[in-house]
Amino acid sequence: MLIGVPSRCSTHRAASTRTVGRLTPRRVATAVPPPTTSSTFEDFVDFILLLQKNIIKTAEDLEINRGRKFLVDRWERDAANPNAGYGITCVLEDGEVLEKAAANISVVRGTLSAQRAQAMSSRGRSNIDPRGGQPYAAAAMSLVFHSAHPYIPTLRADVRLFQVGEEAWYGGGCDLTPSYLDVADTQAFHRFWKAICDKYKPELHGELKEWCDKYFYIPARKEHRGVGGIFFDDLSSAEAGFDVEAFVREVGDSILPSWLPIVEHHRGEPFTDAQRQWQLLRRGRYIEFNLLYDRGIKFGLDGGRIESIMVSAPPLIAWKYNVVPEPGSPEEDLLKVLQQPRSWP
Template identity: 70%
Template sequence: MLRRRPASTPTAVAQDAAATAIGSDEDFKGFEKYVLDLQERILTEAEQLDGSGRKFLRDRWSRGSDNAGYGITCVLEGGDLLEKAAANISIIHGQLSPQRAQAMSSRGRADIDPKGGQPYSAAAMSLVFHAAHPLVPTLRADVRLFQVAGNAWFGGGCDLTPSYLFEEDAAEFHAHWKAVCDKYAPHVYPDFKAWCDKYFYIPCRKEHRGIGGLFFDDIATGEAGYDAEAFVRDVGDNILPSWRAIAERRRRLPYTDSQRQWQLTRRGRYLEFNLLYDRGVKFGLDGGRVESIMVSAPPLIAWKYDVRPDEGSDEARLLDVLRQPREWA
């Protein structure tokens, strides 16, 4: 079963591996309830952090009927801290398309028929917070469950995309996530940090999108050796705590027009990655709801020809790290 339960010993996990691989309707409903609650908690805290009095627009939509799935897209725009923030729920029941099935089977999932047609269910909460202040980094995170062929896999992550590099912020963010991961196994943080660096890469620019964090996909309790659902819930519960202090600290600093323009330029890179390389965006655009998918786009973006910051500048320091990721924790 995939119900959340107390942490198990490796022996106990191995003994019940067969049971934990099976995803039931009851398990799915439990995770659906969790992501709905997580979204509400995030919206409440984000409104308080923003401080402008603005509220998230809540837009519930259906995929024809609730039996086929539904979503809740929530957006706050024009806040004091949050220039644009989105925290979305999607609950989907459908049949695997050949393209999706081939992608999953190519990742080593033998139970997936590459021809498609198998019924599946998916539940996810995802967020992107774009700050009004150029010294406050963009926050992106998600947690998700995917069930098909009697099996269930979890995915998710959390990463930071600054326009200006504060090394103490990067170290604090990564130390937070290392502490979360270390509760489960010593290899979890280095593995998922490396996965994040590899995934959020813009080949045409030869840059990574940000300073990384965690990224993981297709993890199951029996294979992982720890409770995958408990871990993913822990990730969800730590999304805002990993960013809150950084945002509060940087939003008080003065900034210049040129720093704001650099922020808009870096947002262009953010959107380039989403449209060109992000697997989740491509997955969603294959029959998904375009407004909910594109809500992650920054509100304002600038593209200028052949932008090259001065050597030794703060902007150049950021690019140095984006071209060669560091170990922060």
């Protein structure tokens, strides 16, 4: 989902105007300087616009056989107020590899509501007035790629910046939600992210993996949504002890390189109708987490732009009553890992 505030809270609001077409990244011109902005914020916006463009190009290259392209829907948060911000929602559907893919931008400015301010101050942000009223700026690039192949896991990732006054915090992450467990692929994915984290802080990967496992959990099912990755909220360089902005930019640039080897490993493998059905059942869990527990989606559904909020939903989903995998089956192997996360050396 599009992310624009800490704790993955969506900041979409109904668009009054929009443009649908090919991707042409540009910033909305403003007649009056926004209330909360800086060169750091504007530089980050430039970064995520280019990141989105590069991700779309790479994803479309996967679909060269069918020639599938992203639909680009640019929307304005408030046509009467150019300072309010905009979004670029990009969606590819019915691809050979990507059954549905979304890579989205949101750039939002506004005033903190009491609800948002209280949520932020409760996480230890002493400079946030819990009564609300402070101007903020938020920018994010987020993606969800749902594969047509049961052996290729769903990829979810984002990078985001939230600024109030002179203070700014970063968030983001990248994680996998497989239908079938491939131990070698999962190990390689986690090693990839550990190598990046190790550049900035020796214990960083362990901290962000644990954060990811804790966040993407479905209490009602007593299982995790996927095999994890990294996830972080509200990080600043002063508090983290390393260059968080540089780290977040490297995370953004590394999203697809962490996943593409898995695509190449499995895209040509045959699969059965039963395996496809299991994939659809697992997608049901994906939606359950998003609608029941994801903070960003729950917030965004309260008056947000519904097409942008729900754009990352899987295209096809199945539910069956009390599905129990056969003992010793690949399906049971997956559930064991989802019920008890493990380290992936």
